[in-house]
Amino acid sequence: xxxxxxxxxxxxxxxxxxxxxxxxxxxxxxxxxxxxxxxxxxxxxxxxxxxxxxxxxxxxxxxxxxxxxxxxxxxxxxxxxxxxxxxxxxxxxxxxxxxxxxxxxxxxxxxxxx
Amino acid sequence: xxxxxxxxxxxxxxxxxxxxxxxxxxxxxxxxxxxxxxxxxxxxxxxxxxxxxxxxxxxxxxxxxxxxxxxxxxxxxxxxxxxxxxxxxxxxxxxxxxxxxxxxxxxxxxxxxx
Numbered sequence: 001x002x003x004x005x006x007x008x009x010x011x012x013x014x015x016x017x018x019x020x021x022x023x024x025x026x027x028x029x030x031x032x033x034x035x036x037x038x039x040x041x042x043x044x045x046x047x048x049x050x051x052x053x054x055x056x057x058x059x060x061x062x063x064x065x066x067x068x069x070x071x072x073x074x075x076x077x078x079x080x081x082x083x084x085x086x087x088x089x090x091x092x093x094x095x096x097x098x099x100x101x102x103x104x105x106x107x108x109x110x111x112x113x114x
Numbered sequence: 115x116x117x118x119x120x121x122x123x124x125x126x127x128x129x130x131x132x133x134x135x136x137x138x139x140x141x142x143x144x145x146x147x148x149x150x151x152x153x154x155x156x157x158x159x160x161x162x163x164x165x166x167x168x169x170x171x172x173x174x175x176x177x178x179x180x181x182x183x184x185x186x187x188x189x190x191x192x193x194x195x196x197x198x199x200x201x202x203x204x205x206x207x208x209x210x211x212x213x214x215x216x217x218x219x220x221x222x223x224x225x226x227x228x
Contacts, residue, residue, distance in 0.1 A: 014132035017202070018125050030205040032212060081206040088131070088199040091144040095190045098146060 012060040013084045021045060022053045029063060029076040036065075036072050126174040127198045135159060136167045143177060143190040150179075150186050 016022055025039050040050040054074060057063040062080035065072050130136055139153050154164040168188060171177040176194035179186050 011132050014128045018128035030208040076209045078206045081202045085202040088195045092192045092195040094144040
């Protein structure tokens with residue numbers, strides 16, 4: 001029995017990235033910190049909606065924010081991104097290595113004929 | 115205005131990866147092709163549920179399957195994984211490069227003092 005229920009953080013992380021508005025926010029923050037209203041501006045969604053998306057991104061360690069005075073500044077926190085990226089990369093490269101080995105075996109089998 | 119609605123395929127791909135059963139299926143397939151019942155066995159979910167998850171994985175180009183006789187064999191198709199991985203990596207490295215540049219500027223400012 002696979003322990004396939006373990007990493008709930010990956011559930012949250014991938015679900016967070018499945019929303020185009022949240023990806024647009026991450027995209028913006030990859031270029032530098034931004035206030036909530038700077039994040040909202042290009043998205044044409046309400047400020048409360050942006051705050052909800054922000055809460056989702058914070059819950060999976062992709063963004064953290066800090067309020068100084070009346071301005072909340074958001075910043076990318078690459079930990080969450082790195083987790084999800086590593087998960088995908090590990091499966092992709094395992095498969096590609098498998099294909100490479102298969103290719104090598106086929107090449108070896110061809111050689112005596114040539 | 116950001117064109118944040120464009121890559122619907124990323125929506126589907128990240129949503130697909132947000133489910134632990136589907137991640138377990140990808141995990142299994144990274145080690146080699148498998149039949150649907152081989153995929154179902156460690157998951158303790160019904161065969162129809164596995165077929166539904168499989169349809170989701172096929173719809174975002176993470177898995178393809180082929181039926182020969184009565185057996186449907188599934189295989190990883192790394193295209194979908196690579197897309198999502200590249201998206202995450204691009205944002206993460208943009209942010210890390212930004213931090214590196216910031217670090218370099220701070221180091222330069224420190225040097226005259228030392």
